[in-house]
Amino acid sequence: MPSYKLIYFDGRGFAEPARMLFHLAEVPFEDVRIPFEELMPGKQSEGFLEMKDKTPFGKFPVLSIDGFDIPQSSAIIRYLAKKFGYAGKTPEEQAWADAIVDQFKDYMESFRQFIYAQRGGKPEEEVKKIHNEVFGPVKETFLRELERILKKNRSGYLVGAGLTWADLVIADHLHTLENLKELEVKSLEEYKERIYSLPELRDYIQGRPQREM
Amino acid sequence: MPSYKLIYFDGRGFAEPARMLFHLAEVPFEDVRIPFEELMPGKQSEGFLEMKDKTPFGKFPVLSIDGFDIPQSSAIIRYLAKKFGYAGKTPEEQAWADAIVDQFKDYMESFRQFIYAQRGGKPEEEVKKIHNEVFGPVKETFLRELERILKKNRSGYLVGAGLTWADLVIADHLHTLENLKELEVKSLEEYKERIYSLPELRDYIQGRPQREM
Numbered sequence: 001m002p003s004y005k006l007i008y009f010d011g012r013g014f015a016e017p018a019r020m021l022f023h024l025a026e027v028p029f030e031d032v033r034i035p036f037e038e039l040m041p042g043k044q045s046e047g048f049l050e051m052k053d054k055t056p057f058g059k060f061p062v063l064s065i066d067g068f069d070i071p072q073s074s075a076i077i078r079y080l081a082k083k084f085g086y087a088g089k090t091p092e093e094q095a096w097a098d099a100i101v102d103q104f105k106d107y108m109e110s111f112r113q114f115i116y117a118q119r120g121g122k123p124e125e126e127v128k129k130i131h132n133e134v135f136g137p138v139k140e141t142f143l144r145e146l147e148r149i150l151k152k153n154r155s156g157y158l159v160g161a162g163l164t165w166a167d168l169v170i171a172d173h174l175h176t177l178e179n180l181k182e183l184e185v186k187s188l189e190e191y192k193e194r195i196y197s198l199p200e201l202r203d204y205i206q207g208r209p210q211r212e213m
Numbered sequence: 214m215p216s217y218k219l220i221y222f223d224g225r226g227f228a229e230p231a232r233m234l235f236h237l238a239e240v241p242f243e244d245v246r247i248p249f250e251e252l253m254p255g256k257q258s259e260g261f262l263e264m265k266d267k268t269p270f271g272k273f274p275v276l277s278i279d280g281f282d283i284p285q286s287s288a289i290i291r292y293l294a295k296k297f298g299y300a301g302k303t304p305e306e307q308a309w310a311d312a313i314v315d316q317f318k319d320y321m322e323s324f325r326q327f328i329y330a331q332r333g334g335k336p337e338e339e340v341k342k343i344h345n346e347v348f349g350p351v352k353e354t355f356l357r358e359l360e361r362i363l364k365k366n367r368s369g370y371l372v373g374a375g376l377t378w379a380d381l382v383i384a385d386h387l388h389t390l391e392n393l394k395e396l397e398v399k400s401l402e403e404y405k406e407r408i409y410s411l412p413e414l415r416d417y418i419q420g421r422p423q424r425e426m
Contacts, residue, residue: 075311
């Protein structure tokens with residue numbers, strides 16, 4: 001079996017669905033968690049800067065497979081999902097999972113804008129404006145799309161009849177929204193809870209480091 | 214053979230690599246091109262609004278396969294690339310092509326910001342500021358990454374020994390930068406020209422509707 005190393009910051013963020021996939025597939029991996037302090041300019045250690053410099057795009061997460069590095073979270077998670085059987089059962093299901101994750105990536109542009117404003121020390125009024133005029137409307141649209149997809153698909157999963165990586169990406173972000181008190185859609189709370197309660201995920205989720213996002 | 218319909222605006226943009234793939238594979242498809250005027254609020258036709266309403270995410274491009282709709286350009290192009298043999302030869306090549314396209318998608322955030330400012334009637338000074346402080350630095354980094362990837366890979370392609378969908382996505386955007394006089398990297402101009410001159414693409418590219426972007 002190849003030796004896997006997943007390198008990311010010490011949060012859930014863009015890497016958590018990859019961690020979940022390793023646990024789902026019961027495949028051992030090295031879970032390298034970089035302290036968030038390394039993100040602060042001027043506070044970065046030499047070891048971190050050296051590691052960052054060696055990544056393909058100077059960004060994390062990176063998945064290292066026997067020394068071969070894959071950057072970009074979606075590429076990493078899709079790769080593992082294919083290996084472990086969670087990418088979708090047909091080419092059409094795979095494309096649909098891809099599309100949902102790309103739509104999520106588009107939505108994340110406004111989520112990031114809000115979080116950066118909130119955590120970056122912008123004046124409260126500006127944060128509120130970004131929340132109400134940028135993030136809020138984009139979030140509402142995206143959550144409505146998720147609701148519609150789930151309602152139409154009926155299996156309780158986003159794609160086809162079973163769990164795909166799209167469920168892991170979405171459910172884990174819904175948990176983040178929940179933590180931020182930004183998820184007020186009952187059917188999506190239930191969906192997230194259903195994914196989080198899957199017997200093959202439950203223990204991992206209960207035992208993992210608890211992080212706000 | 215399934216019946217394919219690709220719906221997008223009358224530009225290259227996010228759909229052109231899909232069009233190229235159909236031509237590479239010599240697979241017939243319906244190339245539905247919506248006039249750009251339909252993007253202007255208040256000027257939209259009923260037919261357009263109805264069609265938009267039926268798309269999975271209210272956005273184009275959409276690929277319709279015997280009535281099954283895939284949204285999101287990367288999902289569409291990856292789907293066709295897999296069908297037609299241009300997704301990469303191994304799981305690792307596929308992941309690397311995915312990662313390059315996702316990195317491109319990140320870069321496009323700043324490209325879009327610049328184009329919207331420029332075409333959206335913002336004051337010249339503001340456009341210049343966005344160009345020099347936002348788009349410019351992100352573009353430089355991204356182009357340097359592409360150069361490094363090509364230099365390291367040596368085959369003349371971004372991934373492995375042959376053409377993948379990542380080359381189509383990147384080369385077609387480099388052509389856009391060229392049209393905007395924003396591509397001043399000789400090795401990338403040569404790379405784009407090499408992809409555009411491939412015998413299996415040349416005729417299509419010469420005969421296609423000429424669009425700035």
